Amino acid sequence: MATRILSGVQPSGQLHLGNYFGAIKQHIELQDLPGAEPYYFIADFHAMTTVQDAAKLREFVTGVALDYLALGLDSKKAVFFRQSDVPEVAELAWMLSCVTGMGLLERAHSYKDKTAKGLKPSVGLFYYPVLMAADILIYKSKLVPVGQDQVQHVEMTQDMAQYFNNIYGCEVLVRPEAKLNETAKVPGVDGEKMSKSYGNTIDLQMEGAELKKRVMSVKTDSTPVDQPKNPETCNVFALYKLVASPEETKELEAQYRAGGLGYGDAKKKLLAKIDEFFEPYRETRKDLAKNLDHVEQVLRDGAARARAVARQTLDECKKASGLS
Numbered sequence: 001m002a003t004r005i006l007s008g009v010q011p012s013g014q015l016h017l018g019n020y021f022g023a024i025k026q027h028i029e030l031q032d033l034p035g036a037e038p039y040y041f042i043a044d045f046h047a048m049t050t051v052q053d054a055a056k057l058r059e060f061v062t063g064v065a066l067d068y069l070a071l072g073l074d075s076k077k078a079v080f081f082r083q084s085d086v087p088e089v090a091e092l093a094w095m096l097s098c099v100t101g102m103g104l105l106e107r108a109h110s111y112k113d114k115t116a117k118g119l120k121p122s123v124g125l126f127y128y129p130v131l132m133a134a135d136i137l138i139y140k141s142k143l144v145p146v147g148q149d150q151v152q153h154v155e156m157t158q159d160m161a162q163y164f165n166n167i168y169g170c171e172v173l174v175r176p177e178a179k180l181n182e183t184a185k186v187p188g189v190d191g192e193k194m195s196k197s198y199g200n201t202i203d204l205q206m207e208g209a210e211l212k213k214r215v216m217s218v219k220t221d222s223t224p225v226d227q228p229k230n231p232e233t234c235n236v237f238a239l240y241k242l243v244a245s246p247e248e249t250k251e252l253e254a255q256y257r258a259g260g261l262g263y264g265d266a267k268k269k270l271l272a273k274i275d276e277f278f279e280p281y282r283e284t285r286k287d288l289a290k291n292l293d294h295v296e297q298v299l300r301d302g303a304a305r306a307r308a309v310a311r312q313t314l315d316e317c318k319k320a321s322g323l324s
């Protein structure tokens with residue numbers, strides 16, 4: 001039987017190296033897993049918890065669609081769509097909210113982290129994990145590839161599925177499992193986790209002088225040029241490893257350990273590799289951006305396929321709960 005894989009990405013800004021190596025790369029690779037049925041979507045409902053400017057939200061949605069397609073998402077292999085094009089998910093979220101205790105949501109780390117960072121504690125932000133559970137359950141997803149920060153949400157989804165099935169004495173909802181993305185933490189230019197909210201990102205679309213400035217600003221220690229350097233603790237090296245081949249990585253590691261290579265030169269090597277790695281993507285993205293109608297069509301076709309599945313599950317849930 002096919003393994004349904006599902007993941008969503010929020011259109012809340014420009015995508016960066018952390019998003020690519022931490023999430024998108026795996027999503028795209030999973031397209032070719034034998035027996036996989038991948039569903040990927042742009043979580044625009046979720047982004048409304050933070051992006052409250054209509055033009056910006058539209059721009060970010062288009063941006064994420066262009067990014068995924070330019071990075072290799074194949075709409076013949078994966079169902080790719082916009083979350084809000086499948087409004088059934090909001091109906092299922094309501095049903096789940098009625099079988100879920102407040103205590104479960106009150107334990108959510110992401111809500112606590114986001115409000116601690118100053119985000120307005122809206123009902124939507126609190127309800128976020130219920131909508132995410134509906135996203136996962138409505139497609140009867142088995143595997144959910146996410147970063148560490150989302151694992152708790154998948155565990156909450158398992159609980160919500162069980163509450164629903166127990167209360168209504170049915171087996172409609174399928175228990176999903178989180179699949180941890182391989183690259184745990186890509187450092188930003190300041191050495192902290194690369195994140196839009198820390199302003200320390202290297203964005204996938206950056207090029208030329210802007211990219212150079214970012215790369216040259218990666219934080220290093222003050223080991224003098226002639227001294228040996230420790231690749232394991234160096235942010236430049238951590239980023240280089242992601243974009244260079246294993247041989248090139250070994251070569252740079254040897255140069256670090258031998259001494260004689262300055263951080264300025266290491267950063268230039270990093271810059272060249274980032275350019276080489278992402279140049280084809282940037283070109284493809286520019287071409288795709290000339291034909292946004294095509295991009296829109298891909299999302300609509302994806303939504304039609306996703307919606308057929310979502311409707312089926314929703315009908316089963318309605319029957320089980322007495323709504324029909």
Ligand code: ADP
Pocket residue numbers: 009010012018019020021022023146147148149150183184185186187188193194195196197
């Ligand atoms: P941001 O922190 O920039 O707001 P998101 O929370 O939107 O990023 O993350 C989207 C996806 O990218 C998630 O699956 C997350 O785990 C992954 N991701 C984001 N930043 C990094 C990083 N620095 N290292 C590894 N993965 C990351």
Ligand code: TRP
Pocket residue numbers: 006007008009010043046131132135136144146150
């Ligand atoms: N909350 C996820 C994030 O911020 C995005 C998301 C929404 C998601 N719905 C999902 C991820 C369902 C996986 C499955 O990264």
